[in-house]
Amino acid sequence: MSIEVDYRFPPGVDAERQAKVIAVGQTAGTWDARFAHHEEKLRSHLAEVVGGRTDPDGYSLATISFPETNVENDISSLLTMIFGKYSMAGAAKVVAVRLPEHYGSYPKLGITGIRERLAVVDRPLIMAIFKPALGLSAEDHAAILKEVAYAGLDIIKDDEIMGDLEVAPTLKRLEACRQIIDEVKQQTGRTVLYAVNVTGTADKLIEKAHLLVREGANALLLNVLTYGFSVLSALATDEKINVPIFAHPALAGAMCASPDYGIAYSVVLGTLMAHGGADAVLYPAHYGNLPFDPAEEIRIRDSLRSRNVFPVPSAGIHPGVVPKALFDYGQDVILNAGTGIMDHPDSPAAGVKAFFEALERVKQGESFELETLPKSALRRAVEKWGVK
């Protein structure tokens, strides 16, 4: 089986020449007569240029097929091969990576497993983020969680910048929140997932993930790009980590935002996360006012779902976005709201209720026009944020 990669070059680049440079330079390299006796073996490691075209706008696309034997069935060695040295060679962007189906890891739980743990099968899941991001005590976290959990929230996560700080130790936060989760379970029968941010140097991070799971963490959050795909894969293939891993896209823009350099969002947050073993992946949605291409978002969604990974569009998500998000995503989506829940004019609990009202209203085919809305949490949200 082979690995196919599409590289896009801006106008003025000799794409045909560059494609050959990649096919040789990112694999075996060149060799001379001294290695003639190894000719066959060396050739078996070379990549091949299998396609190319130049579009009317002057951009060119080259497709290169790499032997799977050159890599280690993981994302890190894949990245080294397809764009390691070549990323430094000039303007070029990796816009698609097609991997063999078996390549890398599968999620341990994914869409079906997360739904089972929550016992919610027939609607999108609603997710919130602790806010403010820094400066709260473990007790503050527990108080916030209590409010939103009883209002019906499915999942909450740490802010990605909330690490294991002296002033806010991760384990304390988990212990305080775990009590609320147990209490909610006892009183309502409902499970609420709390994705705890797991951080540290790779060795300590893995140890801490074990500790957190032992201490009752029922989900983990990982900043995959600042810690490394090798850490995601380590957690994903670790039998002791029997909870879903939520992958956060922090730093993705450094690699993906430039039009002519780096790697497409759909590759990093779609293909690579899906084959890296994440159970759910957060990524920028086009609902806010940030510069995201809806076509890239659709590609991410489809790459993730093709491996049973939960898509978690984020940014600009508030109750008034629900009709549009359901149109774009259907049921298999986690709607992740930060301010869209925590900054509801009445309370975070009202923010959660507004989402469930919105889901129900879409289900009943009812309008979101302000004048048709009853006096409710949803109406208050729509007054503040409008409807998408």
Place this chain on the structure above:
Amino acid sequence: MSIEVDYRFPPGVDAERQAKVIAVGQTAGTWDARFAHHEEKLRSHLAEVVGGRTDPDGYSLATISFPETNVENDISSLLTMIFGKYSMAGAAKVVAVRLPEHYGSYPKLGITGIRERLAVVDRPLIMAIFKPALGLSAEDHAAILKEVAYAGLDIIKDDEIMGDLEVAPTLKRLEACRQIIDEVKQQTGRTVLYAVNVTGTADKLIEKAHLLVREGANALLLNVLTYGFSVLSALATDEKINVPIFAHPALAGAMCASPDYGIAYSVVLGTLMAHGGADAVLYPAHYGNLPFDPAEEIRIRDSLRSRNVFPVPSAGIHPGVVPKALFDYGQDVILNAGTGIMDHPDSPAAGVKAFFEALERVKQGESFELETLPKSALRRAVEKWGVK
């Protein structure tokens, strides 16, 4: 102590506004009256805009000072804080990061430690790369090493894409090369370092690093950006890893090459590697025909040296570059040649000899004009590659 970051924005961006967005959005975020009782604590986590200017070309620079208490004294949490979410917000490039001196890790060996192990104090070190990159057997590696090691080479490294493959297991390669290293030591008294590429998911990679060191590896090579800074830090702070770590820049271009997005090469390959615990860092030099800014190269050199980390300029290094490289770097540099040694017209051993001839010629103040060169390995190299 605080962490200062310079962000550069292209013309048309309201830099003043964006700087405020970063200072708040990448730290505590906003809060409302409910958290008034935490005001002081929340404020202590906020970053501050401490400088800004717009240059005549329309580019703006904003300097933001982040509290050190927000992060975990490592590179991964630092990246999440300074550019996690914001990297996805539009055109902006991190062009400088100023860390407190004690932040992160120091190299275990660095310039002084590597020189001690090699017992070479007064000249640049000469380094080669196994070539072809894939397709050789462990015995082939040993045969190549034998040739260059007896010719006087100081260090050799795996190609960064040479992983732990079924057709070429890392341990076999080490075992075969280790015999040569022992033999050279016995017969000449000289130590030759072999930086073995250490790969795998983070847990396995760390285990493998332990195994390789136990089996006699005297240096490691790590693709820091494809495996993660958290893996570099894990190895750098691991007492069992008592050998130098050579950091490879594979994938750096995906983050650094765009003029208006991502993070500057000097930050990723200079500042972050130097505080991440690498002993020696490879990075693109401006000697070849690749698009690297000599000013960035100088910044990388100085960041690394300021923490006793060996700079390893790579790309376009051949014997004819030695006078220019010595002018730019002086003695504390590792000259890393791929084809510049392995593709010498006579042999890889002649490639190594040509480098030492070149060093001696510079020392004696002798010319590199072709007609002044004796019939020698250096002359053959200069005939092929010229003089920089």
